[in-house]
Amino acid sequence: MNKETLYQAVIRLGIPHDHHESDLYLPYTEEVRQLLQTHGLTGQPFKHSTEGTIWIDVPFMYAPFWERKAQNQ
Numbered sequence: 001m002n003k004e005t006l007y008q009a010v011i012r013l014g015i016p017h018d019h020h021e022s023d024l025y026l027p028y029t030e031e032v033r034q035l036l037q038t039h040g041l042t043g044q045p046f047k048h049s050t051e052g053t054i055w056i057d058v059p060f061m062y063a064p065f066w067e068r069k070a071q072n073q
Contacts, residue, residue, distance in 0.1 A: 007063035
């Protein structure tokens with residue numbers, strides 16, 4: 001069984017996102033909180049510097065970072 005990753009779910013659901021290195025940034029909404037709970041993950045809320053809204057930093061969950069890293073090994 002191939003379980004959908006958090007990042008795959010974010011893309012499928014069209015949830016806005018950003019990142020820094022391997023950290024995935026998501027808007028702090030009920031949908032995102034439920035998605036994190038489903039995946040057994042937590043994160044650190046922060047104020048988005050350009051949006052002025054609350055987002056959540058989910059460490060190490062930005063999949064393209066890890067995919068690029070795997071290709072470079």
